[in-house]
Amino acid sequence: MSKSQGPVCLIMEAEKLFLLFSLIMLQFLSCTSQESLKTNQTIKEGDLLISKGNIFALGFFSPGSSTNRYLGIWYHKIPEQTVVWVANRNDPIIGSSGFLFINQFGNLVLYRKDDQKLLVWSTNVSVEENDTCEAQLLDSGNLILVRKRSRKIVWQSFDYPTNIQLPGMKLGLDRKLGTDRFLTSWRSADDPGIGDFSIRINPNGSPQFFLYNGTKPITRAPPWPWRSQMGTFKSVFVNDPDEIYCQSTVPDGYYLVRLIVDHSGLLKMLTWRESDGRWKEYWKSPQLQCDYYGYCGAYSTCELANYNAFGCACLPGFEPKNPMEWSLRDGSGGCVRKRLQTSSVCDHGEGFVKVENVILPDTSAAAWVDMSKSRAEYCELECKRNCSCSAYAVIVIxxxxxxxxxxxxxxxxxKYDRIESHDLYVRVDAYELAGNTRKLNGSREKTMQAILAPSIALLLFLISLTAYLRLKKGAKKGTELQINSNSTESECFKLSTIMAATNNFSPANELGQGGFGSVYKGLLANGLEVAIKRLSRSSRQGIEEFKNEVMVIAKLQHRNLVKLLGYCNQDGEQMLIYEYLPNKSLDSFLFRKSLQVFIALIYSSCQILPV
Incomplete structure (x- = not known):
């Protein structure tokens, strides 16, 4: 090489290095990330629009095993790509490059570049002339288009959700804007196109959210008004002339959560578990038989006690429409009104039976009555006035x-539910109403007897124990009967007085008898009617037992108990003299006054326990 060639070679080598550096920088600059998109900027393959907190990213992606390209938003920090919104879900970019920018009219537009530019998607909003817009991706996952001059939001992705609801996103109707925000599933895990399943609000009657397969309801949420909080999740519910929607929130930065309508037809709530690096299923619906809409048919209830149980039951006044199917545990046919003695529920004497703790029936065809007069009596009266009114409920708003x-x-x-439940009042005819009243009274009496039976048994045990202890103590004092009339307030009657009062124990005066002996009605010389319990000589009760019985009963004096007036112990006869009850027998008295008697017995037993 000559001396003159040296500098030339060096210059050529420098040019090569510069060219190589330029190509590297161009490649680097072609994959950029930014916080906002202005009118002179473009998002193309490899570029990302990232939210300020680095939580969400917008760019181009291919779902699953698909090679189609879509513009979407996903969680930026999560290793498993989780897409939460798709712009061109029904118009994939196939075999070509896409790019996003803001056009001269202030709209976000997505084009694909083949031999010519083809419009794939646009925000399609009107922007004032001589005003410019910019796009921003917020940390909530909401992509907004904002006017630079007024900073007013003219379009946002939260108004056009795909298959996922994020915290802060409204689901429901905006009547002023004419917007219906609802979720629709993907077609499959590899295709974000509009699928068969959707969740949306039905505003008729009392608003409800339904999960649909096409137009067929799969399941539904309880009707409005809804609960405002479930665990950490807080919700805002609005139902006014302008809007009907729900909006859920979680504490800032607490965790990542999303509600998704899955392509399999399930509604799921998922939270991100950092420790496992995966999404955890918080809940899903439907999963139990009672979750499915109308599982038990019309005029019936569904209650799942266990997985093997048949949970369908007809409402009061109704019976299975098809008893054979019902016996085979198929309740889908529902129930029909019983053919009873009356022909119409509008006959005189009809009324309402309360069904407690249920999620109210589908309210799509229900009607609200004046809320200013909504006392229970008013609600019943309004329903009774209209023969077509089959049921009513009192709702707290x-x-x-x-x-x-x-x-x-x-x-x-x-369906039965103790969390989102109300009481439903079902209209029945007079015959059914009377039967339900008898059944209710019988149930109350059985419940009272079930409560009283062990309590009275315990009380009798305490009395017997007290009697035994006093008997043991009294055995030391001899066998002569000596009762202090001051302490017992009982009178010792002569046998001749008793015989005269009972007409010498005439059979006509006998009130009843049992294993202890007989009871007679008597009339004393002073005109007082008495009941005399005459112990049988075969009753095996000795003098000490009789003495103890007199002492114990004498202490059990109460206004709700039969009063002991005295006793007789003469010539081998042992008798107790009570006040006479002219209208009722003793068992009737005890069971009709069961609660008062029980309280009196408990009180009295406490008084006679030995100290």
Missing amino acids: PGKGDGCLNWHKELVDI
Whole structure:
């Protein structure tokens, strides 16, 4: 090489290095990330728009095993790509490059570049002339288009959700904007196109959220008004002339959560578990038989006691429409009104039977009654005035007081639930109402007897124990009967007085008899009617037992107990003289006054226990 060639070679080598450096920088600059998109900027393959807190990213992606390209938003920090919104879900970019920018009219537009530019998607909003817009991706996952001059949001992705609801996103109707925000599933795990399943609000009657397969309801949430909090999740519910929606929130930075309508037809709540590096299923629906809409048919309830049980039951006044199917544990046919003695529930004497702790039936055809007069009596009266009214409920409305909800068509999809529950009042005819009243009274009496039986048994045990202890103590004092009339307030009657009062124990005066002996009605010389318990000589009760019985009963004086007036112990006869009850027998007295008697017995037993 000559001396003159040296500098030339060095210059050529420098040019090569510069060219190589330029190519590297160009490649680096072609994959950029930014916080906002302005009118002179473009998002193309490899570029990302990242939220300020580095939580969400917007760019191009291919789902699953698909090679199609979509513009979407996903969690930026999570290793497992989780897409939460898709712009061109039904118009994939196939075999070409896409790019996003803001056009001269202030709209976000997505084009694909083949031989010519083809519009794939646009925000399609009107922007004032001579005003410019910019796009921002917020840490909530919401992509917004903002006017630079007024900073007013003219479009946002939260108004056009795909299959996921994020915290802060509204689901429901905006009547002023004409917007219906609802979720629709992907077609499959590899295709984000609009699938068969959706969750949306039905505003008719009392608003409800339904999960649909096409137009067929799969399951539904309880009707409005809804609960405002479930664990850590807080929700805002609005139902006014302008809007009907729900909006859930979680504490800032507490955890990542999303509600998804899965392509399999399930509604799921998922939270991100950092320790496992995966999404954890918080809950899903439907999963139990009672979750499915109308599982038990019309005019019936569904209650799942266990997985093997048949949980369908007809409402009061109704019976299975198809008894054979019902016996085979198929309740889908529902129930029909019983053919009873009366022909109509509008006959004189009809009324309502309360069904407690249920999620109210489908309210799509229900009607609200004046909320200012919603006392229970008013709700019943309003329903009774209209023969087509089959049931009513009294609803507490936050900030407005109570309201009446009346049903005028079939009662469908009723299930037991103690959290989101109300009491439903079902209209029945007079015959059914009378039968239900008898059943209710019988149930109350059985319940009272079930409560009293062990209590009285315990009381009798205490009395017997007290009697035994006093008997043991009294045995030391001899066998002569000596009762202190001052302490017992009981009188010792002569046998001749008793015989005269009972007409020498005439059979006509006998009130009853048992294993202890007989009871006679007697009339004393002073005109007082008495009941005389005459112990049988074969009763095996000795003088000490009789003495103890007199002492114990004498202490059990109470206004709700038969009063002991005295005793007789003469010539081998042992008798107790009580006040006479002219209208009722002793067992009737005890069971009709069961609660008062029980209290009196407990009180008295406490008084006679030995100290």
